[in-house]
Amino acid sequence: MKTNKMCAIMGNEHEYNDLLPLTENRPLSALYFDCKYRLMDFALSNVVNANIRRVYVILNEGKVKSLLDHLGGGREWGLDSVGSYQYLSFFGDIVQKKLNGKPYYCDVIDFLKKSMSDYTVFIGNKMLCNIDLKAVLRSHQAQNATLTTVFKRVPQTKIAKNDNVLTLDNENRVLNTAKFGNTALNNDLYNLNLNIFMAKTSWLIEALERGEENGAPASIEDFLLSQLGVVETYAYEYTGYLSNIYDIKSYYDANMDMLDPEKFASLLFSSQKIITRTKNEVATYFSEEAQVKSSHLATGCVINGSVQDSLISRMTLVDQGAKVDHALVMSNGVIKKGAVIRHAILDKDVTVDAGIKVIGTPNHPYIVAKGTHVTSDLIGGELK
Structure with missing residues (x-):
């Protein structure tokens, strides 16, 4: 044509x-x-x-x-x-x-x-x-x-x-x-x-x-x-x-x-390709402690903790003992030691301190806005 x-x-x-x-x-x-x-x-x-x-x-x-x-x-x-x-x-x-x-x-x-x-x-x-x-x-x-x-x-x-x-x-x-x-x-x-x-x-x-x-x-x-x-x-x-x-x-x-x-x-992956902007970055690193199941991860991440049924964007850190479950984490996220993220959406550049919980529900995932530094538990997210 x-x-x-x-x-x-x-x-x-x-x-x-x-x-x-x-x-x-x-x-x-x-x-x-x-x-x-x-x-x-x-x-x-x-x-x-x-x-x-x-x-x-x-x-x-x-x-x-x-x-x-x-x-x-x-x-x-x-x-x-x-x-x-x-x-x-x-x-x-x-x-x-x-x-x-x-x-x-x-x-x-x-x-x-x-x-x-x-x-x-x-x-x-x-x-x-x-x-x-x-x-x-x-x-x-x-x-x-x-x-x-x-x-x-x-x-x-x-x-x-x-x-x-x-x-x-x-x-x-x-x-x-x-x-x-x-x-x-x-x-x-x-x-x-x-x-x-x-x-x-x-x-x-x-x-x-x-x-x-x-x-x-x-x-x-x-x-x-x-x-x-x-x-x-x-x-x-x-x-x-x-x-x-x-x-x-x-x-x-x-x-x-x-x-x-x-x-x-x-x-x-149908007969037509979906095209996106390419990023020349290193592959994601998985440590010996990492546990990843049924998830998608972009490039440049460091995974030391647990990721299950989640989607993790580029340059994100999931530290030791941290758990990410049924969550979307956009780029440059930092999930520190022992933190728990479940049924949540973390926008870009979000940092969650050690031991902190961010927990929503399947019908009301908790939303954490771009650039937020989470220092206390966020439980029971609601639609805005």
């Missing part, structure tokens, strides 16, 4: 208070996942695996440092090669232009025209999946659809109130869409919209120009949602692994899922 067959718009507007304090200083897209990845790696890998090299990224102001630090020049994803084109835009600027009565889709329309691409895919930032966008394109072409959206059948426990669910006919034509919070709860499974859309670029340019004249939403995602069922829309069913990240529990569970070999392989 030629490199300009498709271009991509990556939306990063979604933010949830229920993910605080983990998203206090970083966007949802920059959250750690399975020790070495960030959530943005999945959307970005889906894009580049489809041989897309022209990407428009919408960011939220005030939370860009961690995302840009991770993205760098885009070398790992091949976005620094000849013919690649990256454009960064701030969602706040789009909103402000609309409030001031100015053309607010102008930058994205300019990108679409310069991309010279036949098709455009929009992909959001909260659905963790490994999807073949080339297959979505083939379905879009076969159906001769104006707009194609992607969905997965999931139980209500995997859906946030402001997520959109679809009503489909027998041919997967979209009849209606509604916020899940406004839906009667009488089904075992719901058609969850994954915030992935496919359209001809020429149609999208014209639709955005018309929408701008009629006061369409500033969010490209919301605009595309408003078109579902209004224009000829078909839904493509995704059947692979999915995690919908919208609160602490969903984020914690998604990470813990990676300790299940079947789910791990489905997401990270």
Whole structure:
């Protein structure tokens, strides 16, 4: 497939208070996942695996440092090669232009025209999946659809109130869409919209120009949602692994899922590779006293204690007699002698003093904010 067959718009507007304090200083897209990845790696890998090299990224102001630090020049994803084109835009600027009565889709329309691409895919930032966008394109072409959206059948426990669910006919034509919070709860499974859309670029340019004249939403995602069922829309069913990240529990569970070999392989070792930024570091060191079971560990760690059913990010120390159980420990953590971490999430640069306990529950993992020095027991964490 030629490199300009498709271009991509990556939306990063979604933010949830229920993910605080983990998203206090970083966007949802920059959250750690399975020790070495960030959530943005999945959307970005889906894009580049489809041989897309022209990407428009919408960011939220005030939370860009961690995302840009991770993205760098885009070398790992091949976005620094000849013919690649990256454009960064701030969602706040789009909103402000609309409030001031100015053309607010102008930058994205300019990108679409310069991309010279036949098709455009929009992909959001909260659905963790490994999807073949080339297959979505083939379905879009076969159906001769104006707009194609992607969905997965999931139980209500995997859906946030402001997520959109679809009503489909027998041919997967979209009849209606509604916020899940406004839906009667009488089904075992719901058609969850994954915030992935496919359209001809020429149609999208014209639709955005018309929408701008009629006061369409500033969010490209919301605009595309408003078109579902209004224009000829078909839904493509995704059947692979999915995690919908919208609160602490969903984020914690998604990470813990990676300790299940079947789910791990489905997401990270399918026919498509998930790409992340590489780190040139020494391997993790395990002392003779170390006890590690059913866990994932990144590079540069020193493990002298016990780690079970946990995910440990890079450059973390688990000292002698310390126990880490069903926990997520982000980079540069220090777990001193005899400390106990259970059902907890430790953000970056957290130090837990010797003998201290940090204990939550499976449904309410205890959250320790970035840079915290824990000097007394923290028991019975609650969702924020």
